[in-house]
Amino acid sequence: MGRRRNVAAGEPLIWEDDDSLVVANVIEGVLKMTTSTEDGREQIVGVAYPSDFIGRPFGQTSRASVVALTDARVCVFARNDFDRFAREHPELEHKLLERTLAELDRTRSWMMLLGRKTASEKIATFLLDMSERFGETGCATTLTPARRFALPFSRQQVADLLGLTIETVSRQFTRLKADGVIGLPSRREVEVLDRRALVVLAG
Amino acid sequence: MGRRRNVAAGEPLIWEDDDSLVVANVIEGVLKMTTSTEDGREQIVGVAYPSDFIGRPFGQTSRASVVALTDARVCVFARNDFDRFAREHPELEHKLLERTLAELDRTRSWMMLLGRKTASEKIATFLLDMSERFGETGCATTLTPARRFALPFSRQQVADLLGLTIETVSRQFTRLKADGVIGLPSRREVEVLDRRALVVLAG
DNA sequence: CGGAGGATTGAAGGCTATCAAAGTCCGTGG
DNA sequence: CCACGGACTTTGATAGCCTTCAATCCTCCG
Structure with missing residues (x-):
């Protein structure tokens, strides 16, 4: 169901504001998630390592670009397919929930760093x-x-x-x-x- | 299964580093999630409004305090009970996943604000x-x-x-x-x- | 060797923090 | 009713951290 894809260092996988129709799993390499202001300031809002999940299932677009930092291999899914598949497989959704909660924890401790350190x-x-x-x-x-x-x-x-x-x-x-x-x-x-x-x- | 609880403005619901054994749903009022450094600097890492979810299901402690900003009413669950119940009800887990993903989106756009604005x-x-x-x-x-x-x-x-x-x-x-x-x-x-x-x- | 991109270093300035004091609001009690 | 006290907020002066602007230096490759 998923499709393997190689992404070279510096190459984008998802564009900000693009109605991203894919989600993906990182197999190898490191990728960054970023948001930018109109005048070009950039903030990295997340980093994806092997086994990490990329993209935004269920609805809204994520408003973040994803770009490879190193040569990377990912497993890409069409979002629609993935959404449907996930809803039919509670074990997958549970796994995804655990990862998302962990990512939220990491993101929150990063907020402390950004705001107060x-x-x-x-x-x-x-x-x-x-x-x-x-x-x-x-x-x-x-x-x-x-x-x-x-x-x-x-x-x-x-x-x-x-x-x-x-x-x-x-x-x-x-x-x-x-x-x-x-x-x-x-x-x-x-x-x-x-x-x-x-x-x-x-x- | 859940237990209603009133929290007065300024009163804590969860202490940072406390092995929090509860999760909760906000019924009414507003609460803040915060992390602090040893020397007293504080960063609000999340704000919970009615219908929002509080706490950290599944495993690790969340390393954030939760304090009511206004008088609030919440519905508290023992985390063990909640975890078990959630695993048995995929619909609930899906709902929770959607909320967590949305919260992650909000948190990430807040990172942009903290880091670059x-x-x-x-x-x-x-x-x-x-x-x-x-x-x-x-x-x-x-x-x-x-x-x-x-x-x-x-x-x-x-x-x-x-x-x-x-x-x-x-x-x-x-x-x-x-x-x-x-x-x-x-x-x-x-x-x-x-x-x-x-x-x-x-x- | 030479060029290009990234990294380091330097000088100056601005934005925000810090320190300090005055002002405002509100509840309490005389 | 009004004075008083305390917490919160506003305002001011100054300092300092980090940014900005600029130049130089590496390091990798063609």
Whole structure:
């Protein structure tokens, strides 16, 4: 029923204000959901990783663009088909509900960050978030945060995620590096040298 | 199965970090969901109006306090009971899913506001939002935004909703009044005099 | 080597926060 | 009825964080 599709890094999957007729599942890669103002300011309102759900079932259009950050593979469904199928399969709807509730939780804690945190708190929170996202699931159920990882975001995208400018993001990274809290092996890579300090800075 | 409960204005229904064992439906009144930092900064992450759902079914705690803004009446359920009941009634789960998706949409557009809008854009957006929230559903399916309404928020709460300080909120209100865009019959009341201007200012 | 896009760095300015004080509204009690 | 107290709001002055504007620097590829 679903159709596989490859999306190259930078390529859009859904356009803002487009009456999106598709929903999708991420198989591989990372995608961003964004909204923009008329004058070009952009805010990333969600990030979809493998196994995450994309799109807006049931009715209204979602008013957000979806663009791949890395080369990605997704499984696309026509929304009508999906809606009908979901209504006939309560297990699927339940799964979808759990995921949506979890996403709402994440989104709400991000609101706290956007509305009340300073630039350095935002960066620290972001780095911890990434570190946990890319952490290894050890033998136990607990997951060890990654000490070193590659960001799927450019500096501009980090700025769009945190509600900052690219310059502020850059300056904060530089400062954390100078203070020995993180290392920056390359543009896209981050190494957490002092996790304790990050936790304190995250506020 | 549910239990009616009255909550006085200012009274909490759920505490942050409390392992909340309840979910609820709002019957009457308005409540806020908030998260706070250790040092006391607060962000309102959601507002629940009559017919809205409160709490976090299925698993994790929601990490948000719920406090009544006005005297309110809610219908409270033990979460375990609710979870079980929901799993046995797909229609209920579907309804809940639709509401959760809608709430996620609203939350995401609020992220845009928090991350990228200026104080005056935030205030204008907020006032339009309120005006529509308290609009009359005319004879048609279209709803007419309210020209005059009473805010369920204090100035401080407006600030916590928009990620501003109380002083900035107050100054923006004063300016809009001076510019003839709104009238302020009393502390809690707002009259929209020039909707067009608000739409422009909302960005 | 050279170009282009992204990233970093620097200087200046503006918007919003902070600190402080005065004003307003409202309920209570004399 | 009016004075008083307290919470909330408004207003003012100042400071600071982050943005803006601009230039330079990397780094990757053709």
